[in-house]
Amino acid sequence: MSESPTVVRMGVSEARANLTEVIAKVRLLGEQVILTRRDKPQAVLVSHEFYERARTALGES
Secondary structure, three states: OOOOOOEEEEEHHHHHHOHHHHHHHHHHHOOEEEEEEOOEEEEEEOOHHHHHHHHHHOOOO
16 A cells, blocks of 8 residues: 555444444555544544554554
8 A cells, every 4th residue: 555545534433333344444445544522533443454564663563
C-alpha cells in the first residue's frame, strides 16, 4: 500500500452495527477508521499489518 490510506470517521454504534464490513475494509482495503462517540475521537481501527509497522517504527517490537 504505497498510497495514503483512506481515513474514515465513524460512530462507535455504527461501527458495531456493521463490524464485519468495517473489519473487511480495514483489512482488505487498508482503510483506517477513527471511532467516535459524541463526535469525539475514542480509538482508531487499523489493519494488523499497519499496527506491526507502526510498532516497529516506534521501536516497540
